[in-house]
Amino acid sequence: xxxxxxxxxxxxxxxxxxxxxxxxxxxxxxxxxxxxxxxxxxxxxxxxxxxxxxxxxxxxxxxxxxxxxxxxxxxxxxxxxxxxxxxxxxxxxxxxxxxxxxxxxxxxxxxxxxxxxxxxxxxxxxxxxxxxxxxxxxxxxxxxxxxxxxxxxxxxxxxxxxxxxxxxxxxxxxxxxxxxxxxxxxxxxxxxxxxxxxxxxxxxxxxxxxxxxxxxxxxxxxxxxxxxxxxxxxxxxxxxxxxxxxxxxxxxxxxxxxxxxxxxxxxxxxxxxxxxxxxxxxxxxxxxxxxxxxxxxxxxxxxxxxxxxxxxxxxxxxxxxxxxxxxxxxxxxxxxxxxxxxxxxxxxxxxxxxxxxxxxxxxxxxxxxxxxxxxx
Numbered sequence: 001x002x003x004x005x006x007x008x009x010x011x012x013x014x015x016x017x018x019x020x021x022x023x024x025x026x027x028x029x030x031x032x033x034x035x036x037x038x039x040x041x042x043x044x045x046x047x048x049x050x051x052x053x054x055x056x057x058x059x060x061x062x063x064x065x066x067x068x069x070x071x072x073x074x075x076x077x078x079x080x081x082x083x084x085x086x087x088x089x090x091x092x093x094x095x096x097x098x099x100x101x102x103x104x105x106x107x108x109x110x111x112x113x114x115x116x117x118x119x120x121x122x123x124x125x126x127x128x129x130x131x132x133x134x135x136x137x138x139x140x141x142x143x144x145x146x147x148x149x150x151x152x153x154x155x156x157x158x159x160x161x162x163x164x165x166x167x168x169x170x171x172x173x174x175x176x177x178x179x180x181x182x183x184x185x186x187x188x189x190x191x192x193x194x195x196x197x198x199x200x201x202x203x204x205x206x207x208x209x210x211x212x213x214x215x216x217x218x219x220x221x222x223x224x225x226x227x228x229x230x231x232x233x234x235x236x237x238x239x240x241x242x243x244x245x246x247x248x249x250x251x252x253x254x255x256x257x258x259x260x261x262x263x264x265x266x267x268x269x270x271x272x273x274x275x276x277x278x279x280x281x282x283x284x285x286x287x288x289x290x291x292x293x294x295x296x297x298x299x300x301x302x303x304x305x306x307x308x309x310x311x312x313x314x315x316x317x318x319x320x321x322x323x324x325x326x327x328x329x330x331x332x333x334x335x336x337x338x339x340x341x342x343x344x345x346x347x348x349x350x351x352x353x354x355x356x357x358x359x360x361x362x363x364x365x366x367x368x369x370x371x372x373x374x375x376x
Contacts, residue, residue, distance in 0.1 A: 037182025047135035063298030064090035072309025086309035121180035212359025248289035252330035254310035289334025
């Protein structure tokens with residue numbers, strides 16, 4: 001199983017839909033708690049100033065990623081503020097395991113955000129509201145006050161009780177719990193891409209897409225599946241296209257990142273800022289520059305790419321993997337711990353890169369049969 005051994009036990013316990021459920025699940029009715037979480041996810045009054053909901057940076061039409069694809073990182077609620085990282089999509093985040101160290105391979109696996117700093121969706125949901133670079137709410141008391149003013153506050157109290165909003169910290173926890181409950185629904189992770197339908201025998205891949213899949217999986221070619229498993233689990237669960245591990249891919253700094261220009265109180269390091277990723281969370285230099293392997297589901301919709309948004313197109317990403325060590329790319333942001341065994345000089349042709357990109361586009365959710373597939 002290779003790197004998959006790191007989370008095989010966890011995967012066996014996931015409630016990933018079966019093949020038929022995956023196709024039909026988005027049509028099911030949400031429970032009251034899921035509905036509350038959905039409303040809170042789209043609630044624009046929970047930022048300061050009001051106007052920025054979770055969905056502003058995680059829009060369903062963009063696979064629950066930031067729809068502002070022309071920016072390397074996301075705008076905050078306060079004009080002129082930006083985060084230091086490219087937001088990860090919410091879709092399929094429900095399947096990320098808690099951060100843990102695999103005892104056999106000695107590597108870190110799981111944890112949410114790029115650096116794995118929290119273990120649950122509820123913890124993740126509590127981050128952006130209080131982050132001054134994101135939704136910028138001053139404290140839990142202000143959040144509780146806004147929650148009490150919601151037109152659907154009765155639904156909140158129906159689920160969590162009439163005293164649910166009395167204590168600000170408890171109210172904040174309830175809010176995060178409801179959002180996390182919504183994020184676990186098939187509405188957020190539908191498993192209904194063209195590739196899913198091909199796995200179920202409901203669609204055909206074009207000749208180019210099949211070539212791309214073969215290159216994606218071949219150890220002597222792209223070998224992408226080493227970190228982005230592409231085949232169903234032993235129980236038939238659809239693939240998540242990530243092994244949840246961490247890598248320093250040698251990604252260069254992004255000079256277009258507006259975070260560098262923020263005032264000292266928001267970015268003390270200025271242009272000297274270096275994102276150490278997992279190394280900062282663990283305070284371990286051996287993990288510097290490593291970020292969690294993201295899912296490739298919906299990757300065609302989630303530009304820009306990498307933790308700092310340095311790559312604007314899918315082709316740039318696959319070209320970087322192919323020629324990082326031989327074509328004069330800028331140096332890595334973090335020069336230690338770079339993965340030089342699995343990428344950097346793959347020897348793929350331009351046609352092969354285009355084939356891999358064509359396959360990656362089959363991972364976009366919401367695909368519907370529209371006619372015979374092309375053979376080119």
